[in-house]
Structure formats: structure tokens, C-alpha cells
Amino acid sequence: PAEHHGPTLYYLTLPVLWLAGPADFAQTTETHYRLVPALAGLGLVAAVLLLRNVLGDGPVLWAAGLTALSPVMVFYSRYYIQEMLLVLFTLGVLGSVARWRQASSPTGAVVWAAICGGLVGLMAATKETWTLALAAMAAAGLLAAVWNRGIGRAGSRPCPTGSPRPVDPRGRGAIRPPSSDPAGQEPSGLPPLAPCSASHPAGGKHWVWPIVCALVAFLGVTILFYTYLGVHPEGLWDAFGSYRVYLQRGVEAGPHRHPPLFYLERLLGYRAKGVFWSEGVIVLLAAIGLLDAFGRSRSEGLAIHRSEPHLAGHCSAHSDADGQSFVRFLAFYTVILTGLYSAIPYKTPWCAIQFWQGWILLAGWGGGRLASWTLALSHRRLGRLAMAPVGIALLLGLGHLAWQSEQLNFNPRLYADGQRNPWVYAHTATHILRLAERMEELAAVVPEGHRMTVHVVVADNYWPLPWYLRRFDSDRVGYWASADEWTKVHNRLPPPHVLIVQAELGDQIEPLLPAQYNGQMLFRLRPEVFLRVYVRQDVWEAFLHSVGSTGQ
Secondary structure (H helix, E strand, O other): OOOOOOOHHHHHHHHHHHHHOOOOHHHOOHHHHHHHHHHHHHHHHHHHHHHHHHHOHHHHHHHHHHHHHOHHHHHHHHOOOOHHHHHHHHHHHHHHHHHHHHOOOHHHHHHHHHHHHHHHHHHHOOOOOHHHHHHHHHHHHHHHHHHHHHHHHHHOOOOOOOOOOOEEOOOOEEOOOOOOOOOOOOOOOOOOOOOOOOOOOOOHHHOHHHHHHHHHHHHHHHHHHHOOOOOOOHHHHHHHHHHHHHHHHHHHOHHHEOOOOHHHHHHHOEEEOOEEEOOHHHHHHHHHHHHHHOOOOOHHHHHHHHHOHHHOOOOOOOOOHHHHHHHHHHHHHHHHHHHHHHHOOEOOHHHHHHHHHHHHHHHHHHHHHHHHHHHHOOOOHHHHHHHHHHHHHHHHHHHHHHHHHHHHHHOHHHHOOOOOOOOOOOOOOOHHHHHHHHHHHHHOOOOOHHHOOEEEEOOOOOOOHHHHOOOOOHHHEEEEOOHHHHHHHHHHOOOOOEEEEEHHHHHHHHHHOOOOEEEEEEEEEEOOEEEEEEEEHHHHHHHHHHHHHHOO
8 A cells, every 4th residue: 555556557557458469568568558648648638528518619629629738738648657547537527527417317317426426436546646636626616606605696697586587579478497397496406506507406306316326336436446356355455554654655745845836836937957838828718717707797698689689688598607607616626626736745746737637627718718708899890909919829829838748748859858847757767778778788698688687786766677677587687675685695696697786886786796797887767866787797798799790
């Protein structure tokens, strides 16, 4: 329970490996593993469509596009870590809750509730920080309910309860708001998303079964993943133990202790070695969305007057009220989650994408509203004059975002592992690729080949050396976490063909080398962590001979 978080990432990798067909671990490649977060990133763009009914086509397209363009979202979509899966499952929960609330039948409510519970189970089986997202959702739901009922009333005028209903001039009688209750009353149970909204829960008396199904799905998915389909029941208890470990780690932080603005600095204004990065256009659009969500809905009235003048004054069956109510909830959720992550001393950059997806959804709403306002005013001279600068500003902002994404993610020469990239953190240096190539060349000149003996002595976390040495016989490769540990056993072992030693430990290792070695090669593992490679003299001479004979 002390490392590696939940099991979903590893279990979801298995189908990729089965389909790709590598014979064993040594034959796998980076692509096999990076496909999982990459597919999760693509799924994240598609999952935004779950919110189409509540946000509308325009905002959903904006949010999907911004998700695909965001440099940080693209960067961590190729990182073999849990974060992208966690963000995908969290967005799925938000979308399934919205669909659950809009279900028009008890069966639909049960189905979406079960999907929601299963996705929460996947969150729990992915990473311990799922609890932060769930806490933020609960707090946001409470705050949104208080606002809607006591302050905002969903940002629109409620239908007057005592006044006559508007009459359809086409002779069809009084116009009634759509309702799932034959008596025309609001159904009991969960409150509607907004006043005068067509989106009601599927009958208040049916709320029990959806919640039961959600709980069963949540527990079932969580237990199945942590117990490996019931084969390893101890895994469930280990999962509970991990919360104590990560709570302590989150407070103590150690080398990962950073100030509260650590995430926002990287997202909004990161400057390093002459370059400046910012995803501020997303926050700007999100601010527009926030202003609209907490203001009064005016576009609804405009739309009614223009498309159906005889319905003016009536609460439309499909208005912006649902969207505003949901965006209000989303705003509370995003701000709370951002605050929680910022307040925790332990910070790593990839954690930012969990709350950043919320800002992207808010930006999608803001972009959609901005486009709607501009088009609505296009019949006026002032509106036509505003269209050009607004359009140019949006194109420049989105173009800048796309350029940053291309540079940070697809320009490895400049930004693959350096400090100029805000999302590179304790990153493996590209030197490791040269080290792996050199090890293959050394294996090619000895009779043992990949069965040659290799000793690795690295005090500061030797990962990912086991990955780059995976083609060597695991029984002939040894790892030691300190020079003292190696010195206790080296006399009982035959002289290794190669030693890979952390540079700071060289003074302790060199006097004890069991034979003559060449230590010319030096590689960087991570920032400020260097590895010196000692090659046994006979192997070194064979290597030089092979290099000379091939003209390299």
C-alpha cells in the first residue's frame, strides 16, 4: 500500500499487451504502455459529450476542443501514470450524474446511477486522491443547491405560481410547463436541476433503487479490482492501508513540498530560461462562463421572442437554466478542488490535470456563451463591429494554445526533459537512451550476450534502469541501494562485466573493484543524478575493437 496507487492502470494495460502479442516483458515497448493513457486522453475528449444535454452543443464542442489543445492534458496523455485515467473517470461521474438527473424514466435513472457508481469505483481503484474529487462534488452540490433555492433560483425567473398561464394564440389552450407528474406538480424526491426546467428526476418515489444500484456498482467494481477478481482478498485491506500512508506523505511532503501557487504558476505564467508558457486563455473563457452562470439568463428570452413570439414570457421546455445550474455546480466544484490541491503541501505537476479539466469545462461554457452573444448581436451595427476583434482575439488565443502544445509535446530536442518545460518534473533524462544503446553494444561483444553480469549501485532511486535493462537476464542483473550494501557481498560474486554506479558513490566503489575497469562513460539519469559506467577492461577492449572494425 506504500507505492504505485490503485491497480486500474496495470489491469487496463493487459488487454493492450494481449492484443499486441509480445512474447514476454523484455519484448514490450514504450508504445504498449503509453497507449493506455493516450486512449484515456482520447476518451476524455469524447466523454465531454456526456454533458451535451445539459450544456448544449456549442459549449461541449468548445470544451472538447480545449481539452484536445491544452498542453498539460496532451503532455500527461502519454505519461504512464494514473492521473489521466482518474480525470477520465471523474468526468464520467459528472456526466453520468447529469444524465441521471435528466432521466425520463425509472429504468433510465437506474442505468445511469449504476454507471455513475461503477465509475466512482474505478476512481477509487485508480488513486487515493479520488476522495478529494468526491468531497469537492459533495460540497459543490450543497453550495449550488443553496444558491439555486435561496439566491439565484437558477439564474432565471420562476414561473409565477398564482398567475394565469400564458395562452397559446393558436387556440391550443393554456401553455403548461412539461412535467413528469400528471397533476402538473413538481415530482417529489431530488430537486429539479432548475426552476421551470423540463429536466426532472424520473419520479421522486423511485430514488431508492438508483442509489442502491449506484452503491452496489461502486462496491462491486472497487472490490473486484483490489482483490484481483476475488483471488487476492488481502488487496482490499491493503487499499485501506494506503490512505494512512498517503495522508502522512501529503502532510510531510519531503522533496515534493511546494507553495500553494505551484500549480497555477505552471498553468498561467511559467517562465524559465527565456521562454514563457501560459494557458491563460482557458481561464479567461472560464471567467466569462462564471459571470454568465452566476448572472441572469437573458439569451433565453431573446431566443423565445425571435423563434416563437407567442411563447414569450413562458419558461421554455429546453432553456439555458439547466446549463446555468450545472455550470454553477461545476464552478463550485472546480474552485473547491483547485483549493484542496493547492492547500496540500505535497505537489507534483501531473495532479493539476484533475482540477484543470473543470476549468476547461467552464471555459467551454464561456466560449459557447461568447459565441452566442456575438451572433445574437450581429444584427446591430455595434455587434457587427465587435465580431471581428472578438474573433481575432479567440483565434490568437487558441492558436497560441495549439503552438504551445506542439512545442511542449512534440519538440523533444528543446523540451523533452529540460526545465524549460513546466510539466517535466524529476524526469528521466534523454541520456538514458544512449546508456541503453551502449549496454546493447557491450552485450554484443561478449560471449554471454544478454546474460552478462551487471551490477547497479544507485542510492537515489535506480528506476527506470530496470526498464532499459529489461532484455538482460534478470538473474544476472543486481541492484543495490547503497555502496555499503554492495561492499558486503561483492567479494562473494564474480567480477561483473559492467557496473552502473551513481557518480557520488564512485569514491567508495572504485577501491573495491574486483578487476581492472574503465570508467570513462558518464550519463545523466535525472536532474542532478549522474551515473558512471565501469566496464571490465577485457570487455572494454572488445568493445573498442568492434567500434574500430565498424568505423564508428
